[in-house]
Amino acid sequence: MKNLFLIGFMLISSYVFAQSEGYKVGDVVKDFSLKNVDAKSVSLADYNNAKGFIVVFTCNTCPVAKAYQDRVSALNSFYASKGYPVIAINPNDAGAVPEESFEKMQALSKAKNFSFPYLFDPNHIVTKQFGALKTPHVFLLSKTDKGNVVEYIGAIDNDSEGVNPEKINYVQNAINDLSTGKKPTVSSTKAVGCSIKWKKG
Numbered sequence: 001m002k003n004l005f006l007i008g009f010m011l012i013s014s015y016v017f018a019q020s021e022g023y024k025v026g027d028v029v030k031d032f033s034l035k036n037v038d039a040k041s042v043s044l045a046d047y048n049n050a051k052g053f054i055v056v057f058t059c060n061t062c063p064v065a066k067a068y069q070d071r072v073s074a075l076n077s078f079y080a081s082k083g084y085p086v087i088a089i090n091p092n093d094a095g096a097v098p099e100e101s102f103e104k105m106q107a108l109s110k111a112k113n114f115s116f117p118y119l120f121d122p123n124h125i126v127t128k129q130f131g132a133l134k135t136p137h138v139f140l141l142s143k144t145d146k147g148n149v150v151e152y153i154g155a156i157d158n159d160s161e162g163v164n165p166e167k168i169n170y171v172q173n174a175i176n177d178l179s180t181g182k183k184p185t186v187s188s189t190k191a192v193g194c195s196i197k198w199k200k201g
Contacts, residue, residue, distance in 0.1 A: 022131010023139065025187045028147040032126045034089065034119035035102070037109040042087070042117045044141075044148055051083030052142040052151070052178065054171060057132040059092045060108050061099045062194035064160050065135040069112055071156055072136070075171060076116040084140075084175050086116040091127035091135065093199040100197070124199060134193035140174050140184070151178060154189030 023029060033043040044053060056072055058065045076086035092100040102120050109118045121127050130139055140152035152174040159167040174184035 023150045025150050027150050036117045037106045054086045055139040056088045057091050057137040059090050059135040062135045064193035068136050089119045092197040096197040134191040137191040152184050152187050155191050160192045
């Protein structure tokens, strides 16, 4: 009985550890290629004039992710022209949640008039590379001579319910710092949202 408990604890511990691995602030991100809702592949290398990227792991169904959809669109509307476009990635397994299917992603993108890529990561390959755990979960990158470097990881702001009168716009502040040649004053926060729905087996 004790051995079974120990084995179970080790399996749970290894799973939690595996899901906490991924990029840290200062790491160089490996480029990737994922299918967009327009059925075309998108990679970071496609953006020759970008100064960086707002990579957002989000989805169709999470209430928190849905609450942030307009804010993500606003980030892209304001910062894409300044060199920091949004790249949205759906990390969820459609087998576990049918509403996360590619077709449902296409419908959501059309209904919300997304002006940014909404990419499908059905096997969690890019999600695991980044170490994303929630929807939404943001990774702000800056393009450097070394490659695309992680500058900030965490939440978009501290107002997931849209009621905080003292809202702090973490992503905006981080980009504004980078735009003045400084490192973000706040480089990491806790992402608040739904847990990613992983493929079983």
